[in-house]
Amino acid sequence: MDVPREPRWLSEEEMTAWLALASVLIRLPAALDGQLQRDAGISHFEYQVLAGLSMSPERTMRMSELAQLADGSLSRLSHVVSRLEKRGWVRRTPDPANGRYTLAVLTDDGWEKVVATAPGHVEAVRTLVLEPLTRTQIRQLSEIGSRIARAVDPDGDCPTTRFRR
Amino acid sequence: MDVPREPRWLSEEEMTAWLALASVLIRLPAALDGQLQRDAGISHFEYQVLAGLSMSPERTMRMSELAQLADGSLSRLSHVVSRLEKRGWVRRTPDPANGRYTLAVLTDDGWEKVVATAPGHVEAVRTLVLEPLTRTQIRQLSEIGSRIARAVDPDGDCPTTRFRR
DNA sequence: CATGCACGCTTGAAGCGTCAAGTGAAGAGG
DNA sequence: CCTCTTCACTTGACGCTTCAAGCGTGCATG
Incomplete structure (x- = not known):
């Protein structure tokens, strides 16, 4: 799986953009995780699981659906739900159907x-992502x-249509 | 550290932008890591360490500098360098000075x-980030x-000036 | 109705990151 | 000089994610 020798290098402009994005890629998730960890004692993934359930009818979801929604493997979800169960926030039931x-x-x-936790x-998100940007930039970011x-x-869902899964 | 009740919710526009970014935040690092793992058998962090050293004079760097450059804790770097040492790619020496x-x-x-590995x-990066964008968007992204x-x-370095650390 | 297969999920082990404690070298203060 | 502190780094334990194997349920096939 190697790539042609004589790699096309990045231009100054491209490099700048990539470094800016790389920086966000590393630091923003860390910052967001940190906020949740400090203020609520849960990870971002755990939050996604809880939030996903909370928005679902009956506050109930299949494990496999939930895994997709939270962008994680089924195995990971299973472990996490075990922990959330121990903390008393989630219950498991076999689907009667x-x-x-x-x-x-x-x-x-x-x-x-x-x-x-949600607010x-x-x-x-507002402070770290939205407020530093102008309205125009917010549209550009989309x-x-x-x-x-x-x-x-x-093949992934585009984020705006994620909910119709 | 709670937040005022009556949370200011996100507008449609803001939500769209945030979901788009969130999707990138989760999937792009995974894709990049996957490419390196498949093609070179190393993680992105390991790559950053090796690449950092390769661009440094004498191909040598202090652990603490290297940790900053690669955006990781000193402890993490120490563990990683131990592994890279075992694979024969890095050597440790006490600074004679x-x-x-x-x-x-x-x-x-x-x-x-x-x-x-670099090419x-x-x-x-080019395929996943740069090519999908127009030149204008690349500048906007910066x-x-x-x-x-x-x-x-x-207080963090802004990415374009990172090298003057 | 029995057998085999596929699917959804769980489980245990291995690997990596983090946290806190520990080590040894430089420098500061007496 | 000797001691005390600080600094750069290392180490070990713990928690979380991944990976591969295993389990039980439902469906298809004979």
Whole structure:
């Protein structure tokens, strides 16, 4: 899987853009994770799981759906749900309709946790991402982001349509 | 550290931009890591370490400098360099000028590794990030990226000036 | 209705990152 | 000089993610 010798190097302009993005790629997730960890004691992935459940009808989802929604492997989700179960925020039930599915259900405590956690997280996103940008840049970011996302994973849902999965 | 009740929610436009970025944040690093793992059997962090050394005079750097350059903790770097040492790509020496510094030196094999790996990585960056964008968008990305990076870490170097550290 | 297969999920082990404690070298203060 | 502190780094333990193997359920096939 090697690449042609004589690699096409990056121009100054390209390099600048790439370094800027690389910096965001490393630091923004760390900052977001940090906020959740400090203020709520959960990881971003755990938040996504809880938030996903909270927005779902019956606050219930199949493990496999939930894994996709939270962008993680089924195995990872299984481990995480085990932990969330121990903390009393999620419950597992076999799907009565089909025994090989497992349903993850958000408990009342879990709902409380989401309600308590979401505003801080949204605020962090606002502070770190949205507020530094102009409205024009926010629109530009949408376009740039979805182009890159499409290049990375052409079959992946484009983020704006993620919910129709 | 809670946030005012009555959270300011995200507008449609903001939500779209955030979802697009979030998608990139999760998938692009995974794709980049995957390429390096498949084609070279190393992680992105290991690549950064090797590449950092290869671009440094004498192919040598202090551990602490290298840690900053590669955006990781000193502890993490120490563990990684241990592994790279075992693979024969890096050597450690105490700094003759000052015994409490440790110098990491890229071996000839390490140099070969970088030379063999870099083109593929650059190509991946080009394919996944640069080619999907217009020249205008590449410039927009620079500005957007550095604004977010600055919001995340105001004291951090802005990426274009990273090298003068 | 029995057998085999595929699917959804779980589990345990291995690897990596983080955190906190520990080591040894430089320099500061008496 | 000797001691005390600081600094750069290393180390080991713990937690989380990944990977591969295993389990049980439902469906298809005979």
